[in-house]
Amino acid sequence: xxxxxxxxxxxxxxxxxxxxxxxxxxxxxxxxxxxxxxxxxxxxxxxxxxxxxxxxxxxxxxxxxxxxxxxxxxxxxxxxxxxxxxxxxxxxxxxxxxxxxxxxxxxxxxxxxxxxxxxxxxxxxxxxxxxxxxxxxxxxxxxxxxxxxxxxxxxxxxxxxxxxxxxxxxxxxxxxxxxxxxxxxxxxxxxxxxxxxxxxxxxxxxxxxxxxxxxxxxxxxxxxxxxxxxxxxxxxxxxxxxxxxxxxxxxxxxxxxxxxxxxxxxxxxxxxxxxxxxxxxxxxxxxxxxxxxxxxxxxxxxxxxxxxxxx
Numbered sequence: 001x002x003x004x005x006x007x008x009x010x011x012x013x014x015x016x017x018x019x020x021x022x023x024x025x026x027x028x029x030x031x032x033x034x035x036x037x038x039x040x041x042x043x044x045x046x047x048x049x050x051x052x053x054x055x056x057x058x059x060x061x062x063x064x065x066x067x068x069x070x071x072x073x074x075x076x077x078x079x080x081x082x083x084x085x086x087x088x089x090x091x092x093x094x095x096x097x098x099x100x101x102x103x104x105x106x107x108x109x110x111x112x113x114x115x116x117x118x119x120x121x122x123x124x125x126x127x128x129x130x131x132x133x134x135x136x137x138x139x140x141x142x143x144x145x146x147x148x149x150x151x152x153x154x155x156x157x158x159x160x161x162x163x164x165x166x167x168x169x170x171x172x173x174x175x176x177x178x179x180x181x182x183x184x185x186x187x188x189x190x191x192x193x194x195x196x197x198x199x200x201x202x203x204x205x206x207x208x209x210x211x212x213x214x215x216x217x218x219x220x221x222x223x224x225x226x227x228x229x230x231x232x233x234x235x236x237x238x239x240x241x242x243x244x245x246x247x248x249x250x251x252x253x254x255x256x257x258x259x260x261x262x263x264x265x266x267x268x269x270x271x272x273x274x275x276x277x278x279x280x281x282x283x284x285x286x287x288x289x290x291x292x293x294x295x296x297x298x299x300x301x302x303x304x305x306x307x308x309x310x311x
Contacts, residue, residue: 001115001148005128006031008115008148011063018070028074035075036146040130041067042112043083047153055173057153057202061087064151065096068105079105080143082112082132090204108143110135115148154202167193168255175201186215190254190272191228194218233275233292239265241287248279248288 001008007030009017020026030036041064047057061083068079086107088094101107110133119125120142127144134141156174157163164171169188171177176195179187186194194215197208222228242265249257249266256272257279259265266288268279280288289295 001128002150005115005117005148007036007128007146008150010150010152011060011067012152014067014149015063018067028071028077030146036071036077037075038078038080038127038145039068039071039147039149040080040082040112040128040143040145041149041151042115042130043081043151044111045150045152046155048084053153053155055153055202056087058087058089059202059204060151060153062090062093062096062204064149065100065105067149067151068100069096069103072100072103072105077146080130080145081105081107082130083107083109084111090206108132108134108141119144154198156199160199169193169195175199186211186218192222230271231273231275233290234270234273235268235275235277235280235288235290237266237268238287238289239263241285242266243285243287245284247282247284251278251282253278 002010016022017024018026018028028035043060043064044056045060046052047055047060064081064083065088068081071077071079086097088097112130112132114131116129116131117127118129119127120129124142124144127146128148130143130145130148132141132143133139160174160176161171164176167188168190169176176188176199178185178195178200179189186196186200188195196212196215197203200211203211244259244264244266246259246266249259251257253276254272254274256269256274258267258269260267268288275290275293277290277293280290280293286295
């Protein structure tokens with residue numbers, strides 16, 4: 001119903017209305033200047049949906065509960081929350097949810113199917129009708145309200161993939177990927193580049209601030225040392241064997257390989273190289289070897305391990 005019915009608002013639009021500097025001076029009013037007598041808040045709009053975004057946006061449930069509390073406090077209107085699952089995971093969040101239950105806010109478990117203005121009885125005349133299947137009672141309900149608020153989720157920016165390509169970091173589902181979800185939550189595949197906030201995934205303000213602090217500390221530790229350690233076991237190119245096929249140029253996950261047009265050979269940047277060995281394994285002319293892991297060294301290790309077996 002958004003864009004069709006004037007009394008359907010997104011969360012940001014309602015937040016602006018509720019602000020003291022907003023168009024209504026912080027009052028919750030309908031287009032006719034009257035306060036609403038009933039309000040429906042629809043959760044997970046654009047989130048947890050196979051057709052749009054499969055992820056949970058994490059912030060929607062709590063800001064929808066905040067809206068319900070403010071509406072009750074300012075207007076005393078009947079408030080309905082239409083939810084799939086109530087996710088109150090933070091400190092004091094569950095207590096706030098139970099506070100709203102005590103305030104008389106109603107919760108309907110089920111995804112709203114549609115918002116229309118077609119009345120089927122006198123009680124629905126002049127109202128917006130939210131049709132929803134209440135999964136707790138296994139019944140399709142039609143609930144008339146004066147105002148509808150859509151708790152919209154978080155989405156990645158459209159050019160996230162291009163930004164990831166420029167900085168040579170990983171990107172999945174439009175969000176930047178950390179090096180390790182537990183051991184390196186703010187680091188990326190490229191040393192010296194860190195991520196913080198919702199560019200890594202949906203999160204609330206406290207989590208964003210904590211992650212930003214971790215990223216700033218990581219940057220400070222690099223600056224304080226004044227120097228960085230580079231990988232010792234990097235790959236090296238034998239220019240006499242290199243045929244200039246450029247197969248390795250597209251395989252390097254860190255973009256550490258370039259091509260010297262004048263010499264017609266591949267060049268490896270020792271600072272960027274982490275010695276993964278992908279290029280060495282792919283080189284058809286065996287022109288690339290990994291320092292300290294040459295074929296001769298590996299074969300010698302294998303022979304040493306199998307020596308007692310042969311004996």
